[in-house]
Amino acid sequence: MNEMSSRGRLAVLGLIAAMFLLGAGLAGCSSVPGTGHRGLNLVSDAELRRLSAEAFDELKRVEAPSLDKDQNEMLQRVGRRIADEVFWDLPGAQWEFVVFKSPNQANAFAMAGGKVGVYSGIFEVAETNDELAVVVAHEISHVVAKHTNQKLSEQMLRQVGGVALATTTGGGSLAYQGVMLAYGYGSGFVGLGFDRNKEREADRMGLMYMAKAGYDPRAAITVWQRMDELRAGGISPPPSWRSTHPSNSDRMSRFREAMPAALEFYEKARASGLYSEHE
Numbered sequence: 001m002n003e004m005s006s007r008g009r010l011a012v013l014g015l016i017a018a019m020f021l022l023g024a025g026l027a028g029c030s031s032v033p034g035t036g037h038r039g040l041n042l043v044s045d046a047e048l049r050r051l052s053a054e055a056f057d058e059l060k061r062v063e064a065p066s067l068d069k070d071q072n073e074m075l076q077r078v079g080r081r082i083a084d085e086v087f088w089d090l091p092g093a094q095w096e097f098v099v100f101k102s103p104n105q106a107n108a109f110a111m112a113g114g115k116v117g118v119y120s121g122i123f124e125v126a127e128t129n130d131e132l133a134v135v136v137a138h139e140i141s142h143v144v145a146k147h148t149n150q151k152l153s154e155q156m157l158r159q160v161g162g163v164a165l166a167t168t169t170g171g172g173s174l175a176y177q178g179v180m181l182a183y184g185y186g187s188g189f190v191g192l193g194f195d196r197n198k199e200r201e202a203d204r205m206g207l208m209y210m211a212k213a214g215y216d217p218r219a220a221i222t223v224w225q226r227m228d229e230l231r232a233g234g235i236s237p238p239p240s241w242r243s244t245h246p247s248n249s250d251r252m253s254r255f256r257e258a259m260p261a262a263l264e265f266y267e268k269a270r271a272s273g274l275y276s277e278h279e
Contacts, residue, residue, distance in 0.1 A: 048149055049092070050113075056096065056115040063117075064101040065099065065101060074123075074132060075098075075099050075118055075132065079095070079097040081133070081275075082133060084213070086209055089144045093113055094113055094114050097116045098116070098118070102120055102121055103120050104121055105122075106125050112143055112149070116136065122135055125223055130215045131222060133219070134207075134217075137215075139202075141201070141203075141205035141206040141209060142202045145198070145202060147198045204254070207259075208258075208261070208262055212269055213269065213275075214272075214275035217265075217266055218259070
C-alpha cells in the first residue's frame, strides 16, 4: 500500500512537472535573429550566457591551448571580424577565441555569450582567412539562431527533472550539467551536432555573415568538400558531423543557391575599402 502510494505521488508530481513544462514551452518561444523563425526557449539568455562562460572556463582548464602563433593570430583576426558583423544580432557578447591543441580533431564550436573554440586540426581544412571564416561564421550562427537554447529546452521537455533545469542555478546545478551536455561535453568531443535543419540554417546565416565581413563566400564550397574528404585521411570529423550534418551534395546545392546573394554582400564589403586583401 505504501509502495503504491509512493508511485502515485511520483506520478502526480510527474504530471505536474509535465504540465509546467508544457506551459513554459508554449510561453517560451522566441524569434530567431536573422531568420524570423520561432524556437523553444525555456532558459533566459542571461542565464545561458553565464552557464556557458562557466563551461568554457572548465574547457580551458582541461584542454591544452595551442601555442601556435599563426593559428592563434588567424583565429583572433577572423573571429573579431565576424563578431563585429553579428554585433546587432548578438548584443552583450563577451567575445573570446581560443585554439585548443588537438591536431587530429577537425572541429570547432561556439557558446552563448561569444565563447568560440577551435581545435587545431581544423587548420588542415581551413587554410586561409576566407576558409576559417566559413567555420567560425557557421558556429557563431548557431549561437545567433539560439540553437543551443532550443536544444537545452528540448532536453528539459524530455525529462520530468527539467523543472530543476529551469529553476536551479550554480556550477553544480542540473542546468549547468544540461548546458554541458547540450554542447556535447563529456561525449568525447565538443560541439555535438544539431539536427539537419539547424545545420542548414547555420550554413546560410554563416555564409551571409562572412560575406558581409568581407570574406569570400565561395570558400564555403572548398571547406565542406575537404570535410567530406576527411574520412579517407588521418583526421576525422566528429561522429555528429557524419550523422547530423546535411549530405555533401545537399550542402553544395544549397550553397550554390544562396551564393548570388552572398556574393553581393561580399562585393559591397570589398568595395567599402574597410578590408585589405590579406586580412
